[in-house]
Amino acid sequence: MRRAPIAALLLAVLVTGLVTGCSGGGGQERAAGGPVEITIWHGQEDTSAKSIEKLVARFNQSHPDIKVNTESGGATADGMLPKLTAALASDAYPDIAYLYGSWTPNIARNPKTADLTEFTKDPAIKWQDFWANERESVTVNGKVIAFPAVVDNMVVLYNKKLLAKAGVEAPGPDWTWDDFRVKAKQVTSAKDGVFGATWPISGGEEAVWGLWPMLWQAGGDILTPDHKKAAFNSAAGQQALGRLRDMAVVDKSVYLDSSPAEKGQKLFESGRLGMFLSGPWVLPDLQAAKIDYGVAQLPGTDGNHETISGPDNWMVFEHDEGRVKAAATFLAWLTAAEQQLEWMSDTGSLPIRESITKLPGYKDYVAKYPGIEVISANLANAKRVRPPTTRYPRVSAFVAEAIAQALLGRSDAKTALDQAAGKADAALAVPGS
Incomplete structure (x- = not known):
């Protein structure tokens, strides 16, 4: 299993707030008139790291009120859970964190986890466009605490x-x-x-x-x-x-x-x-x-x-209202069909939204990765997730x-x-x- 790996398992990206004078922590004040800053810790390597950094740079250009900074987070994807747990205990914790779905219930118990339910009700996000098992994976005790990040299947x-x-x-x-x-x-x-x-x-x-x-x-x-x-x-x-x-x-x-x-x-x-x-x-x-x-x-x-299926999630953590909103804005953009198709083409991951399969560039993606169409269609056979x-x-x-x-x-x-x-x-x- 990758990340496993599904997974594995492949992809791990962490988004965190900055600490004044210290990379990767919480608490930096927004400069007067400046953008709200959040930071990505991404346990990614090689092609995956380059792809997420490319997308973040494009987001920053089109959203001058928000600045997303990329970092590795000091750990690989598999090591992010202990890294994040320690960060939450020390208050140097993320704004957003990419975590394997099986880790979500543990982290969701932390009171610093943000409730994103109201954000996902925005019609522009098209929440129902995500696969059902993804939506289930990011919902804990009736609250949406993450955006779907990656979906796979065996x-x-x-x-x-x-x-x-x-x-x-x-x-x-x-x-x-x-x-x-x-x-x-x-x-x-x-x-x-x-x-x-x-x-x-x-x-x-x-x-x-x-x-x-x-x-x-x-x-x-x-x-x-x-x-x-x-x-x-x-x-x-x-x-x-x-x-x-x-x-x-x-x-x-x-x-x-x-x-x-x-x-x-x-x-x-x-x-x-x-x-x-x-x-x-x-x-x-x-x-x-x-x-x-x-x-x-x-x-x-x-x-x-x-x-x-092993859905991975982008979890959001509270520093202040402005940063939570900025994180939700970034995730809404990152998980939109157009950006996801680009990410998929770079990394070989599967569509996290049904609508992605209807985009004109989807055929090119299928041609690039022989067999990916079978795996994508197999999402229909992924009916349950591991116990939350x-x-x-x-x-x-x-x-x-x-x-x-x-x-x-x-x-x-x-x-x-x-x-x-x-x-x-x-x-x-x-x-x-």
Whole structure:
């Protein structure tokens, strides 16, 4: 998973206020007659950093009453949560912060988080144009506390040459998880060092989020509706993890990726992996590696091809009313269809608004990233988000451990999930969760 990565996972941009005499903090007074200043901490690198800086420069030219300053924030995307948490505690905190969607409930509890609900009611923002799962991701306890920043979803990337060499048909629109297992086994060649599929066992969210669609498709869920108990150890969860365990332990068709550096992707790029569960963020890398790849929606269960999406969010924090308004103005501009299409073309990310797909330049974007159209259409299969509870990261860690134990052959699926559920129930029972 990128940012994962979805994601991963790809994109992280933080917008923060300035501290007088100190970069990246809160409290700078607006000079008489001068613009309201906000600052972007962006954990971006390379193309993504250049793209956001280009867009910010254009915004500054067209909005003389607001000045947005760009900074890295002193951390990569994955390191932004502890960076932001420390900043909030010390009062050197952002005006706007780009955060992974799974982090939002934790940060939303901070009283410095701004309520953007009234801003999103402005017809000019076209709030309903954002995908439903994005709007759900940025709404906590009935309040909108962020703008959608990035949306992705999980698909299966496959190496056309490896499948053809093994006499395996490319995935079709109606393929199932049983088909996935069969194809993976047929492609695997110990002699050639080729695996049919890969699965992370490094203990992070990247190990877990591929299991959730299998669970959802079979009628299961992660937690009970009240978020007080684990539900992932149901028959649906046992079936999902059991299938993966059989592929890893019995078929030996799964490369177990124990490195957070994502060796599985490198294996795919080197032509030694038949199928790879990932998302749009890897397409530029695959093009650079000159891999002849195809893209398919996830295998289905009884015709249900539900996938998982990892919406990332631009969160806003209060310094004063003027800065909150300036931040909302900037985000309304940045997330507008025209700017987003440019960002997508630069980075390979997906449309966060439905209307973007109707812009004249969308066809050029699709042509630039082969397979992106399939991933974009797959947003329709992203129907749910991970539970919006502050305890989700701990629940995820317990399930990641269960996955590793099962795929390494150290436990059966039921035992591993039941043990994880016991730990999750204890964590969920803690007050304030």
